[in-house]
Amino acid sequence: MAHRWKNNLTSEEVTAEVLWLNRRQLLSGLAGIGVGAIAGSASASELEPNSWEDITSYNNFYEFGTDKGDPKRYAENLTTSPWAIEIDGLVDRPGTYSMEDILAAVTIEERIYRFRCVEAWSMVIPWSGFELADLLQMAGVQPEAKYIAFETLYRPEEMRGQRFPTIEWPYVEGLRLDEAMHPLTILATGLYGKTIPNQNGAPIRLVVPWKYGFKSIKSIVKITATTMQPPTSWNRLQPREYGFYSNVNPGVDHPRWSQATERKVGQGLFARRQPTLMFNGYEEEVASLYEGMDLTKHY
Amino acid sequence: MLVDRLNVGLRRIPAWVVYVAFSIPAPWWLYLGLTGGLGVEPIERLEHELGKLALQLLIATLVVTPLRRFSGVNFQKFRRALGVMAFIYVLLHLLVWLVLDVQILSQIWADIIKRPYITIGMGGFLLLLPLALTSNNAAVRWLGPRWRKLHKLAYPAAILGALHFVWLVKGIQLEPLIYMGIVLILLALRSKWVQRYLAR
Numbered sequence: 001m002a003h004r005w006k007n008n009l010t011s012e013e014v015t016a017e018v019l020w021l022n023r024r025q026l027l028s029g030l031a032g033i034g035v036g037a038i039a040g041s042a043s044a045s046e047l048e049p050n051s052w053e054d055i056t057s058y059n060n061f062y063e064f065g066t067d068k069g070d071p072k073r074y075a076e077n078l079t080t081s082p083w084a085i086e087i088d089g090l091v092d093r094p095g096t097y098s099m100e101d102i103l104a105a106v107t108i109e110e111r112i113y114r115f116r117c118v119e120a121w122s123m124v125i126p127w128s129g130f131e132l133a134d135l136l137q138m139a140g141v142q143p144e145a146k147y148i149a150f151e152t153l154y155r156p157e158e159m160r161g162q163r164f165p166t167i168e169w170p171y172v173e174g175l176r177l178d179e180a181m182h183p184l185t186i187l188a189t190g191l192y193g194k195t196i197p198n199q200n201g202a203p204i205r206l207v208v209p210w211k212y213g214f215k216s217i218k219s220i221v222k223i224t225a226t227t228m229q230p231p232t233s234w235n236r237l238q239p240r241e242y243g244f245y246s247n248v249n250p251g252v253d254h255p256r257w258s259q260a261t262e263r264k265v266g267q268g269l270f271a272r273r274q275p276t277l278m279f280n281g282y283e284e285e286v287a288s289l290y291e292g293m294d295l296t297k298h299y
Numbered sequence: 300m301l302v303d304r305l306n307v308g309l310r311r312i313p314a315w316v317v318y319v320a321f322s323i324p325a326p327w328w329l330y331l332g333l334t335g336g337l338g339v340e341p342i343e344r345l346e347h348e349l350g351k352l353a354l355q356l357l358i359a360t361l362v363v364t365p366l367r368r369f370s371g372v373n374f375q376k377f378r379r380a381l382g383v384m385a386f387i388y389v390l391l392h393l394l395v396w397l398v399l400d401v402q403i404l405s406q407i408w409a410d411i412i413k414r415p416y417i418t419i420g421m422g423g424f425l426l427l428l429p430l431a432l433t434s435n436n437a438a439v440r441w442l443g444p445r446w447r448k449l450h451k452l453a454y455p456a457a458i459l460g461a462l463h464f465v466w467l468v469k470g471i472q473l474e475p476l477i478y479m480g481i482v483l484i485l486l487a488l489r490s491k492w493v494q495r496y497l498a499r
Contacts (some may be wrong), residue, residue: 054339055316066472166470269332
């Protein structure tokens with residue numbers, strides 16, 4: 001089932017481990033040279049994956065706190081093994097799927113994707129994982145199903161952010177079935193070829209690269225196939241700000257900030273903004289899913 | 300008495316100590332930002348640190364009067380310095396937002412007009428501007444009793460500052476609500492009704 005989709009961000013663009021370990025020093029050195037030097041490298045850096053440090057120390061995972069550093073600070077307490085995903089709803093083979101069983105049945109591959117947060121920052125991330133469609137086929141989604149709902153673990157003893165009602169817990173997300181089955185949509189279990197760290201949504205998280213980051217739900221424990229559009233956490237809290245679709249769209253602003261541009265994380269104090277791409281650069285692959293839809297209404 | 304001894308001690312500390320002490324954080328953060336000490340997103344972090352210190356200093360200026368009234372401890376002589384430094388940090392916060400964060404002129408104006416939390420922050424800055432300009436002895440003499448009236452603009456400015464913080468975060472977060480709570484309590488302590496109630 002693997003390799004149905006080919007990266008246009010290729011693995012040659014992944015910085016070698018030695019290099020990304022040194023990139024921090026290099027960048028701070030560059031900062032001294034001046035704005036010009038960094039602005040000049042902007043186009044090349046757009047495709048260059050962020051460092052391990054960028055990806056694992058700057059996270060929105062409110063289950064561990066609202067500060068970007070909180071997930072790294074507090075997520076190590078999370079028990080990720082044993083782990084299982086309960087799959088229910090309109091599927092032929094409902095039940096509890098253990099991580100071992102899932103991993104035995106799929107082929108892990110690397111996917112280097114752009115990642116765009118609704119807060120207008122971005123990264124390029126070398127995930128490893130497998131297509132969500134593979135897991136959904138294991139469970140056998142029935143033809144009446146129209147949507148797939150997801151749920152994050154609720155375990156306030158280990159997830160300290162859940163002790164305060166920042167949003168309604170557990171975190172829930174959803175996709176339309178065609179979005180869920182799309183070959184770009186993956187479940188990630190690794191980063192840079194290593195096991196995914198807890199702060200990035202271990203042991204298994206969704207990655208939908210053409211949607212804002214909050215759609216890519218972390219630490220998944222439940223997947224449900226359903227006929228009704230499922231509730232999604234941020235939409236439930238502020239429907240005017242976060243729609244069900246939440247496709248990356250530079251033309252539709254978030255009420256509190258513009259979505260026209262983004263700043264790639266890890267570029268230092270003089271980072272330049274870069275234009276945000278329609279569907280986060282995956283227009284060719286996914287635009288057909290939304291044909292005929294008014295994307296200013298279905299934001 | 301302890302309060303008297305404290306006040307004697309406070310009288311010995313010159314007000315410029317406040318200027319000196321609070322001129323350290325900004326260049327320190329800038330240095331950290333340039334050398335990787337502010338994490339992987341230094342622009343956002345610098346902006347937030349400056350803004351938060353500005354709000355804390357603004358709150359400090361509002362603490363002076365109720366503290367003297369209810370405990371007798373007198374920080375009055377430091378209030379101008381705290382207020383001026385609050386303004387300077389608001390200004391630096393604004394500059395980082397303009398120059399390092401948004402960068403694009405057309406987007407800056409669009410943000411100020413279209414986005415309520417930015418409009419509110421900008422409003423707070425504009426309210427503080429005349430206060431900073433009249434924070435000198437000449438202006439106090441020139442304005443006479445009107446000076447006190449003018450400087451009551453610090454109250455709405457503090458509310459706008461706290462509201463700016465509450466509004467910009469995602470979801471329901473405790474920290475900005477705590478700042479807002481403190482501002483509201485400090486302002487409530489100034490109302491005649493609350494003072495009469497507390498005097499009983």
